Amino acid sequence: MTDSNATGPNRRHFLAAAAAGSALAATAARAAPPDPRITEVQDWNVSWGDGVDATPYGLPIHHEAEVIRRNVPWLTADAVSSVNFTPIHALEGTITPQGCAFERHHAGAIDLPKADYRLMIHGLVDRPLVFSYDDLERFPRQNHVYFLECAANSGMEWAGAQLNGCQFTHGMIHNMEYTGVPLRALLAEAGIRPEGKWLLVEGADASAMSRSLPIEKALDDVLVAYKANGEALRKEHGYPVRLVVPGWEGNMWVKWLRRIEVGDAPWEHREETSKYTDTMADGRSRRWTWEMDAKSIITSPSPQARVNHGRGPMVISGLAWSGRGAIRAVHVSLDGGRNWQQARLSGPSHDKALHRFYLDIDWDGSELLLQSRAVDTTGYVQPTKDQLRAIRGVNSVYHMNGIQTWLVKPNGEVENVEIS
């Protein structure tokens, strides 16, 4: 289904209304008092607004002050090693504005000027090199849209419905258009020796963030990025330079990238042993679970985006993504997974990027159990949480991509629930 299809329910609704009661509707319209927003002259229609010198760099208008990153203070001991969440319940389209894209850092967001930036490549290479920021801008550039999802996104849902809002359950994700240099171009400058099979990628901050990256991925689609959504990376996203590891867990997208070492074996550092390993029911743990499985979430209606209108036309809006390719289809259920309908994808469809889907329904005002299910271009179908639990148990923390359920009540309230 594409955008060009007429939105069935809406049209049906209007046609039905026209047929059943055009006379009634006209009477109702006549009975309502005239709207003063129309009949009275408004201030903004009389006097000047802000000049072009008022806001050299704009923030969202104050009416949108609620659309911000939020954190859950009890999750972590200290805000400098913590996470906040993207307000996906209030965003539309596919691109995440940098200013509200979630942050996760382990020792705070550092202030690293471009002039002080250095990137070193060494280890099993012919020529150990140091690049400045300006050097990076002299390599041929590429632009790509990719999602970044923290492997722990939705992790609390392993134990069932916990946090009430998709910002909290699914907000450790963002989707940006990156400008940068393919990592393989930088590696080619240094010349990888044949024994070089793994890279250690390391950040400049105080958290000793480092991950082992297999050479196949490094030579495939990894980018060394310095711009996002057209502008410089924000401080909290790794200014001036971060790694972009498409489709793979966000922890590997090292921010403030300062060093790449080529080696013949993985390093097994803290973020790939103590953390980002997935413990199964028998106590053994999966490691190297880099790829993000296909997933989707209905962003509206959702607990923070309740239904403020009564019965009639309702837009169900959501996001879908896969670390293995693009999204082929999204299905939406109104009855807790008994029956499914094909949703409409709208907007760009890139590999390893967020997709926007819609289902436009004619709500009869009764209770709904909303679910969405993504299918990616490999044919993978987003599983239920119980299907995942049957294989992994409930203690794996990371990589929870199960189908989410929202209960929409007749009064328009929406709640995170776990269903059979």
Next chain:
Amino acid sequence: MSRFPETLALILCAGTATAGDLGRPALPQEIAAWDLDIRPDGMGLPEGAGDVATGEELFSETCAACHGEFGEGVDRWPKLAGGDGTLADDDPQKTIGSYWPYLSTAWDYIHRAMPFGNARSLDADQTYAILAYLLYSNDLVDEDFVLSRDSFLTVAMPNADGFFPDDRATTELPLFSQPPCMADCKQEVTIRMHATVLDVTPDDAAD
């Protein structure tokens, strides 16, 4: 001289600018200053040594405020000791002793990232000593143990064999790549859990 592989070089020759020769050689002193990482096989470990008693003193001064005197953890700060045999429990306690497969990971991380807020302040001997104490707290060595580059690989980590590479390609992908059911997929649906009952969402969450 272009250092690009042939395919890339071909593209670059087709009228676009070439990068070639960007960057400058990294000096040995520069590499030494940044190349601090340690690998499971011990690659990267510097000379040095530290015993349990010295480590206990250092740990008490610089680490215990957050991690507890024995590494048992204070409030929500991480636990570093204990949890032996809990990995298959409902609430697994993952610590250096119960979970970490390699000792090198702890040396590497403590040396580069701790103490929190004052990273890079421990020298090699101090790191060996603190880690010797953490091994002792985890009942993995005796109180007279001395950790050094030489004794490093003699320490057996209990959960060393507790990890296996990502197997989703065989255990999950075939199962989750079946044609999806579209109608009458289940008989009944019951709600088994409500987030509002748990009530852990921050107060100002809803608009």
